[in-house]
Amino acid sequence: MSSFLFSTHSPSSPAESPRLGRRVLALLFLAWLTWTGVAGVGAIGRELQGVPAVWRMAGALTAEGRIARTMSTSDRIAKLPSGYLLSIVKAVNEFVPPHEDVQLLQVPDRKRIRALVPVPHLTFPRRIRADLFRKSEDVEPPPGTYLLAFGDTSQERLLANKTLLASGADWSLWH
Amino acid sequence: MELSLLELLALLGVPAFLGCMLLCALGIRARTDRLAYPGWAWMAGALGIAGLETVRLLLGMESPVPVVGLGLVLAAGLGWRARARPTRTEETEEEVPGGRLESWGFGLVLVLVFALLAHRMLSSSLTAIVADDEANFWSLRAKYLYDAHSFGGSYAQALAQRSFNNANYPLLNSLLQLWTFDCAGRITHMANRIPIQLCSVALVLCTASALRRASRPWIAAVLLILLVTCAPIEAGIRRANADVLVAFAGLVAADAWRRGRRSPDLAWVGLASLAMAFLFWSKREGVLLGLCGALAIATVAWRRGTLARPRPPRAALPWIALPFAVLLGTIAHNLWFHARGSHELDPAILADVAARLGDDLPLVLRFLGDAFVRPSLNGIPAAFFALALLAHRARTGALAFVPLACLLFVLALIVALVRGNTEYLLKTACMRVLSQLVPLQLLWLAAVARELLAPAQDPDAHRLPREARSPGLG
Numbered sequence: 001m002s003s004f005l006f007s008t009h010s011p012s013s014p015a016e017s018p019r020l021g022r023r024v025l026a027l028l029f030l031a032w033l034t035w036t037g038v039a040g041v042g043a044i045g046r047e048l049q050g051v052p053a054v055w056r057m058a059g060a061l062t063a064e065g066r067i068a069r070t071m072s073t074s075d076r077i078a079k080l081p082s083g084y085l086l087s088i089v090k091a092v093n094e095f096v097p098p099h100e101d102v103q104l105l106q107v108p109d110r111k112r113i114r115a116l117v118p119v120p121h122l123t124f125p126r127r128i129r130a131d132l133f134r135k136s137e138d139v140e141p142p143p144g145t146y147l148l149a150f151g152d153t154s155q156e157r158l159l160a161n162k163t164l165l166a167s168g169a170d171w172s173l174w175h
Numbered sequence: 176m177e178l179s180l181l182e183l184l185a186l187l188g189v190p191a192f193l194g195c196m197l198l199c200a201l202g203i204r205a206r207t208d209r210l211a212y213p214g215w216a217w218m219a220g221a222l223g224i225a226g227l228e229t230v231r232l233l234l235g236m237e238s239p240v241p242v243v244g245l246g247l248v249l250a251a252g253l254g255w256r257a258r259a260r261p262t263r264t265e266e267t268e269e270e271v272p273g274g275r276l277e278s279w280g281f282g283l284v285l286v287l288v289f290a291l292l293a294h295r296m297l298s299s300s301l302t303a304i305v306a307d308d309e310a311n312f313w314s315l316r317a318k319y320l321y322d323a324h325s326f327g328g329s330y331a332q333a334l335a336q337r338s339f340n341n342a343n344y345p346l347l348n349s350l351l352q353l354w355t356f357d358c359a360g361r362i363t364h365m366a367n368r369i370p371i372q373l374c375s376v377a378l379v380l381c382t383a384s385a386l387r388r389a390s391r392p393w394i395a396a397v398l399l400i401l402l403v404t405c406a407p408i409e410a411g412i413r414r415a416n417a418d419v420l421v422a423f424a425g426l427v428a429a430d431a432w433r434r435g436r437r438s439p440d441l442a443w444v445g446l447a448s449l450a451m452a453f454l455f456w457s458k459r460e461g462v463l464l465g466l467c468g469a470l471a472i473a474t475v476a477w478r479r480g481t482l483a484r485p486r487p488p489r490a491a492l493p494w495i496a497l498p499f500a501v502l503l504g505t506i507a508h509n510l511w512f513h514a515r516g517s518h519e520l521d522p523a524i525l526a527d528v529a530a531r532l533g534d535d536l537p538l539v540l541r542f543l544g545d546a547f548v549r550p551s552l553n554g555i556p557a558a559f560f561a562l563a564l565l566a567h568r569a570r571t572g573a574l575a576f577v578p579l580a581c582l583l584f585v586l587a588l589i590v591a592l593v594r595g596n597t598e599y600l601l602k603t604a605c606m607r608v609l610s611q612l613v614p615l616q617l618l619w620l621a622a623v624a625r626e627l628l629a630p631a632q633d634p635d636a637h638r639l640p641r642e643a644r645s646p647g648l649g
Contacts, residue, residue: 021565022566022567022627025562025565025566025627026627026628029558029562029624029627029628030628032554032558033394033397033398033624036397036401036553036554037397037400037401039404039550039553040397040400040401040403040404040553041400043404044287044288044291044400044403044404047291047294047295048290048291048294050294050298051290051294054294054297054298054301055297057301058297058298058300058301061301063176063177063363063364063365066177066300066301066302066303066364066365067303067364069301069302070301070302070303070305071303071305073302074305074306099329117305117306118303118305118306118310121303121304121305121310121314121315121364122303122305122364124315124318124322124362125318125322125329127338
């Protein structure tokens, strides 16, 4: 390869110009390969530095621990108190039978709805719905509906005939 | 661990056995290519298990055991019948020789890359599937299928109520996750990534083997490093998305095409057909890539006057029918359930494409130009398209269709991006879709590098017959 790249033969004739072009291309290709290859090895090295921590954590965490860790990350991203989302998941799984719908009530804002997105993935086949009644005073939920209410629920007309099943930081589960 | 050892054995062992038997029926055994064989076997096995799950869902059976058991017996029978078939060995192409040090270096890089993959798999197993596409439709659809035990019940209801996005996407990913739920006997939240992650491992195995056959060991090693350090490919092994399935099947199809070009026997035609079926069942971009590849191959063959040859053997016809069956199955599913995607191709919008081009094309082209050179793709598309334009050698050999196929794919991508929701699609999907081409582009780059870096030819070489001058790319 070195004889090909560093030949002293000068491209004097037109027939040799394609060879020159090929050498320039080859040199550029080698330069790109070297540059990205070295950067790639560096990236792999940096990534593999995390191996001990990941192995330690993988050895220590059970499946439940991993789910708790995931939900704790979601709490942090949504700026919610630690354990907030996991407590909702646990309450729904414990008190709501499979295939039942849970209606959201008095959700403070759209940010909270976004924060709740991970919950239904862990409560399947129970479904969390925010679409049946947007304003609580407009529509009566069907009897037997499970409600996940947020904030102060003391004045909430829809909860008058419901039983409190579980509650957390600013949420309560009703049936 | 979310799965017991026995559950894990079933999850991996059943598809692996199915895959080995299917390959055996094609005359492909481990000694055909020791590096790529586990990857091919996983691909064939994943297809097999997804096919059996489909049958079980169509029959509405609560347990997959009878259908999978029958499938295993049939596969074993197929393998037993084919035992006398001569093993397909690599007659047309050996690995490109390299020095001992180079070969050791390649081996070392392979070990390093597998350590990295294991690390990424383990690291992703610490996080439950609760966000992004992997949760919002791939995994959610698998959960509905598991709950319904059929294509009716809660699955049909969820489709009718549009409970998840992109309901018209092909089913392979979700069927593989369904297999995990079946092995566990319950819905899992991490382990269902495993069958998809193993497609990433298979991708690396098959790419490594293809690169080694296309180029010298040190070039193959560097290109392999570029593959695994591509950001979207890295994300592919951490999440249960389907982009890596497209990349994997595209690579295997092109590699099988390259191997079988000179002797299109049952082994390579069958393997290419399996890869095409996998491609069509993985994602809609898979169908697009398959169509672009077929069109490019036909164009190159037409230009060379070789369109009518070589013909595949008669025994390969059932295998060739497989991708079409998968495609028809997906179309039938979408028609039956009126399944629609979030990015539907609206004819009204298409008619307006010319007007939209003026508005959005500069934005899309700027993004693509930036993406081609961006470090997250390691500048692979830029190097690929630059060499495709400048290197004369790019237009010869078995892989000459790759630049045209990639160009068609990118043009189709531009149309898809321009037709609406442009900024959102650029932000969320474009890099992932471009990464589906990366293994194919690396294979082509390896073949070009082999030609480009070969010692200079004799000045009189142009007088020799074409075949004697150069073996051609790939």
